[in-house]
Amino acid sequence: MNITQKIENRINQLEPGIPFKYEQLGIEREEIGAAAKAIERFLNKGFIKRISRGVFYKPKESVFGKLRPSEEDLIKSYLFRKGKRIGYITGTYLYNRMGLTTQFPKNIRCASSVKRISTRIGNTQIKPVKSYVNVTNDNVVLLELLDAFKDFKNIPDLNVPSSLAILKNKLKQLSDTDLSTLIRYALKYPPRTQALLGAVLESMGMKKYTVKLKDNLNPLSTYKLRINEDILPERVRWNIK
Incomplete structure:
Protein backbone atom coordinates (compact mmCIF):
# COMPACT_ATOMS: atom_id res chain seq x y z
CA MET A 1 0.00 0.00 0.00
CA ASN A 2 1.48 3.38 -0.99
CA ILE A 3 1.38 6.47 1.23
CA THR A 4 -1.57 8.04 -0.64
CA GLN A 5 -3.73 4.96 -0.12
CA LYS A 6 -2.59 4.72 3.50
CA ILE A 7 -3.61 8.32 4.25
CA GLU A 8 -6.91 7.99 2.37
CA ASN A 9 -7.80 4.91 4.40
CA ARG A 10 -6.98 6.73 7.65
CA ILE A 11 -9.04 9.75 6.67
CA ASN A 12 -11.99 7.52 5.72
CA GLN A 13 -11.93 6.19 9.28
CA LEU A 14 -12.15 9.69 10.77
CA GLU A 15 -15.43 11.27 11.75
CA PRO A 16 -16.56 13.96 9.28
CA GLY A 17 -16.43 17.50 10.60
CA ILE A 18 -13.86 16.73 13.29
CA PRO A 19 -10.45 18.41 12.84
CA PHE A 20 -7.34 16.24 12.56
CA LYS A 21 -3.58 16.69 12.28
CA TYR A 22 -0.77 14.75 10.59
CA GLU A 23 -0.10 12.85 13.81
CA GLN A 24 -3.53 11.19 13.57
CA LEU A 25 -2.71 9.72 10.16
CA GLY A 26 0.00 7.36 11.37
CA ILE A 27 2.66 8.91 9.15
CA GLU A 28 6.23 7.78 9.70
CA ARG A 29 9.08 10.30 9.68
CA GLU A 30 10.40 9.06 6.34
CA GLU A 31 6.92 9.40 4.79
CA ILE A 32 6.39 13.08 5.62
CA GLY A 33 7.46 14.41 2.19
CA ALA A 34 5.22 12.04 0.26
CA ALA A 35 2.43 12.56 2.79
CA ALA A 36 2.50 16.34 2.29
CA LYS A 37 2.07 15.87 -1.46
CA ALA A 38 -0.81 13.43 -0.90
CA ILE A 39 -2.51 15.89 1.44
CA GLU A 40 -2.21 18.65 -1.18
CA ARG A 41 -3.86 16.39 -3.77
CA PHE A 42 -6.71 15.62 -1.37
CA LEU A 43 -7.13 19.36 -0.69
CA ASN A 44 -7.27 20.16 -4.40
CA LYS A 45 -9.93 17.49 -4.91
CA GLY A 46 -12.01 18.78 -2.00
CA PHE A 47 -11.74 15.43 -0.21
CA ILE A 48 -10.48 17.35 2.84
CA LYS A 49 -10.36 21.03 3.81
CA ARG A 50 -7.64 23.01 5.57
CA ILE A 51 -8.45 24.89 8.78
CA SER A 52 -4.97 26.22 9.45
CA ARG A 53 -1.41 25.05 8.89
CA GLY A 54 -1.28 21.31 9.65
CA VAL A 55 -4.96 21.12 10.69
CA PHE A 56 -7.60 19.65 8.37
CA TYR A 57 -11.08 18.16 8.37
CA LYS A 58 -13.18 15.88 6.23
CA PRO A 59 -16.32 17.82 5.22
CA LYS A 60 -19.62 16.59 6.59
CA GLU A 61 -22.28 16.12 3.94
CA SER A 62 -25.79 17.46 4.57
CA VAL A 63 -28.85 18.52 2.60
CA PHE A 64 -27.29 21.98 2.58
CA GLY A 65 -24.01 20.73 1.13
CA LYS A 66 -20.64 20.29 2.82
CA LEU A 67 -20.55 21.57 6.39
CA ARG A 68 -17.61 23.15 8.20
CA PRO A 69 -16.92 21.92 11.77
CA SER A 70 -18.46 23.88 14.62
CA GLU A 71 -16.26 26.53 16.22
Missing part, protein backbone atom coordinates in the same frame (compact mmCIF):
# COMPACT_ATOMS: atom_id res chain seq x y z
CA GLU A 72 -15.88 24.46 19.37
CA ASP A 73 -14.82 21.40 17.37
CA LEU A 74 -12.25 23.54 15.54
CA ILE A 75 -10.80 24.70 18.83
CA LYS A 76 -10.64 21.18 20.25
CA SER A 77 -7.92 20.24 17.80
CA TYR A 78 -5.60 22.61 19.68
CA LEU A 79 -6.48 21.16 23.10
CA PHE A 80 -4.85 17.78 22.49
CA ARG A 81 -1.32 16.64 21.71
CA LYS A 82 -0.85 13.10 20.41
CA GLY A 83 -4.27 12.18 21.74
CA LYS A 84 -3.53 13.57 25.20
CA ARG A 85 -5.46 16.56 26.52
CA ILE A 86 -3.28 19.57 27.27
CA GLY A 87 -5.83 22.36 27.50
CA TYR A 88 -9.46 23.42 27.86
CA ILE A 89 -11.74 26.31 26.93
CA THR A 90 -12.26 28.83 29.71
CA GLY A 91 -13.40 32.45 30.13
CA THR A 92 -16.73 33.89 28.98
CA TYR A 93 -17.24 31.14 26.39
CA LEU A 94 -17.15 28.55 29.18
CA TYR A 95 -19.33 30.60 31.52
CA ASN A 96 -21.92 31.02 28.79
CA ARG A 97 -22.00 27.24 28.36
CA MET A 98 -22.36 26.82 32.13
CA GLY A 99 -25.34 29.18 32.17
CA LEU A 100 -23.58 31.87 34.21
CA THR A 101 -23.86 34.56 31.53
CA THR A 102 -25.84 35.30 28.38
CA GLN A 103 -22.87 37.10 26.86
CA PHE A 104 -20.91 35.47 24.05
CA PRO A 105 -17.27 36.54 23.57
CA LYS A 106 -15.56 37.66 20.39
CA ASN A 107 -12.34 36.02 21.60
CA ILE A 108 -12.03 32.58 23.18
CA ARG A 109 -9.53 31.75 25.91
CA CYS A 110 -7.84 28.35 26.15
CA ALA A 111 -5.99 27.33 29.31
CA SER A 112 -2.96 25.05 29.34
CA SER A 113 0.02 24.53 31.61
CA VAL A 114 2.30 23.16 28.88
CA LYS A 115 1.53 25.23 25.77
CA ARG A 116 0.43 28.74 24.79
CA ILE A 117 -2.66 28.06 22.71
CA SER A 118 -2.82 31.12 20.47
CA THR A 119 -4.26 31.17 16.95
CA ARG A 120 -7.04 32.60 14.80
CA ILE A 121 -9.93 30.56 13.44
CA GLY A 122 -11.95 32.62 10.97
CA ASN A 123 -12.89 35.83 12.80
CA THR A 124 -12.30 34.29 16.22
CA GLN A 125 -9.05 34.95 18.07
CA ILE A 126 -7.92 32.18 20.41
CA LYS A 127 -5.96 33.62 23.33
CA PRO A 128 -3.79 31.70 25.80
CA VAL A 129 -4.33 31.47 29.55
CA LYS A 130 -2.01 29.73 31.99
CA SER A 131 -3.65 26.80 33.76
CA TYR A 132 -2.99 26.54 37.49
CA VAL A 133 -2.93 22.72 37.27
CA ASN A 134 -1.77 20.25 34.62
CA VAL A 135 -4.78 19.48 32.44
CA THR A 136 -6.12 15.95 31.85
CA ASN A 137 -9.37 14.50 30.60
CA ASP A 138 -10.16 13.49 34.17
CA ASN A 139 -9.84 16.92 35.78
CA VAL A 140 -11.23 19.31 33.15
CA VAL A 141 -14.64 19.58 34.85
CA LEU A 142 -12.98 20.47 38.16
CA LEU A 143 -10.75 23.11 36.56
CA GLU A 144 -13.73 24.64 34.73
CA LEU A 145 -15.59 24.88 38.03
CA LEU A 146 -12.64 26.47 39.81
CA ASP A 147 -12.25 28.99 36.99
CA ALA A 148 -15.88 30.02 37.48
CA PHE A 149 -15.22 30.63 41.19
CA LYS A 150 -12.01 32.52 40.34
CA ASP A 151 -13.65 34.80 37.79
CA PHE A 152 -17.03 35.10 39.53
CA LYS A 153 -16.71 38.84 40.13
CA ASN A 154 -15.80 39.58 36.51
CA ILE A 155 -18.25 37.34 34.65
CA PRO A 156 -20.31 39.70 32.44
CA ASP A 157 -24.06 40.03 32.90
CA LEU A 158 -23.89 37.85 36.04
CA ASN A 159 -27.01 37.15 38.10
CA VAL A 160 -25.47 36.36 41.49
CA PRO A 161 -28.28 34.27 43.09
CA SER A 162 -28.92 32.11 40.02
CA SER A 163 -25.20 31.71 39.32
CA LEU A 164 -24.51 30.58 42.89
CA ALA A 165 -27.36 28.09 42.53
CA ILE A 166 -25.78 26.72 39.34
CA LEU A 167 -22.39 26.34 41.02
CA LYS A 168 -23.94 24.65 44.05
CA ASN A 169 -25.71 22.17 41.79
CA LYS A 170 -22.43 21.34 40.07
CA LEU A 171 -20.74 20.81 43.45
CA LYS A 172 -23.55 18.46 44.53
CA GLN A 173 -22.83 16.26 41.53
CA LEU A 174 -19.22 15.65 42.57
CA SER A 175 -18.12 12.54 44.43
CA ASP A 176 -16.21 12.70 47.71
CA THR A 177 -13.03 11.92 45.79
CA ASP A 178 -13.72 14.70 43.30
CA LEU A 179 -14.45 17.18 46.08
CA SER A 180 -11.18 16.32 47.82
CA THR A 181 -9.32 16.79 44.53
CA LEU A 182 -11.16 20.07 43.96
CA ILE A 183 -9.94 21.39 47.32
CA ARG A 184 -6.37 20.29 46.56
CA TYR A 185 -6.47 22.13 43.23
CA ALA A 186 -8.15 25.19 44.80
CA LEU A 187 -5.10 25.70 47.01
CA LYS A 188 -3.16 26.51 43.83
CA TYR A 189 -5.70 29.18 42.82
CA PRO A 190 -5.88 32.83 44.02
CA PRO A 191 -7.18 33.35 47.60
CA ARG A 192 -10.49 34.82 46.35
CA THR A 193 -11.22 31.48 44.68
CA GLN A 194 -10.63 29.61 47.92
CA ALA A 195 -12.72 32.05 49.94
CA LEU A 196 -15.77 31.88 47.66
CA LEU A 197 -15.53 28.11 47.28
CA GLY A 198 -15.24 27.73 51.05
CA ALA A 199 -18.25 29.96 51.72
CA VAL A 200 -20.39 28.14 49.16
CA LEU A 201 -19.43 24.69 50.45
CA GLU A 202 -20.17 25.84 54.00
CA SER A 203 -23.59 27.11 52.90
CA MET A 204 -24.29 23.61 51.56
CA GLY A 205 -23.47 21.95 54.89
CA MET A 206 -20.15 20.63 53.53
CA LYS A 207 -17.93 22.29 56.11
CA LYS A 208 -15.64 19.27 56.39
CA TYR A 209 -14.17 20.13 52.99
CA THR A 210 -13.40 23.73 53.91
CA VAL A 211 -10.81 23.27 56.68
CA LYS A 212 -7.78 23.32 54.39
CA LEU A 213 -9.13 26.31 52.52
CA LYS A 214 -9.69 28.25 55.74
CA ASP A 215 -6.24 27.39 57.09
CA ASN A 216 -4.62 28.50 53.84
CA LEU A 217 -6.15 31.99 53.84
CA ASN A 218 -4.79 35.09 55.53
CA PRO A 219 -7.38 35.94 58.24
CA LEU A 220 -6.75 39.66 57.67
CA SER A 221 -7.46 39.60 53.92
CA THR A 222 -10.84 40.60 52.47
CA TYR A 223 -12.34 39.76 49.08
CA LYS A 224 -14.66 42.10 47.19
CA LEU A 225 -16.92 39.82 45.17
CA ARG A 226 -20.21 41.78 44.94
CA ILE A 227 -22.16 39.25 47.02
CA ASN A 228 -24.74 40.42 49.56
CA GLU A 229 -24.97 38.80 52.98
CA ASP A 230 -28.63 37.86 52.46
CA ILE A 231 -27.62 35.82 49.40
CA LEU A 232 -24.63 34.11 51.03
CA PRO A 233 -24.66 34.60 54.84
CA GLU A 234 -21.48 32.54 55.15
CA ARG A 235 -19.56 35.25 53.33
CA VAL A 236 -18.87 36.99 56.66
CA ARG A 237 -16.81 34.08 57.99
CA TRP A 238 -14.77 34.14 54.78
CA ASN A 239 -14.17 37.90 54.70
CA ILE A 240 -16.12 38.30 51.47
CA LYS A 241 -17.62 41.74 50.79
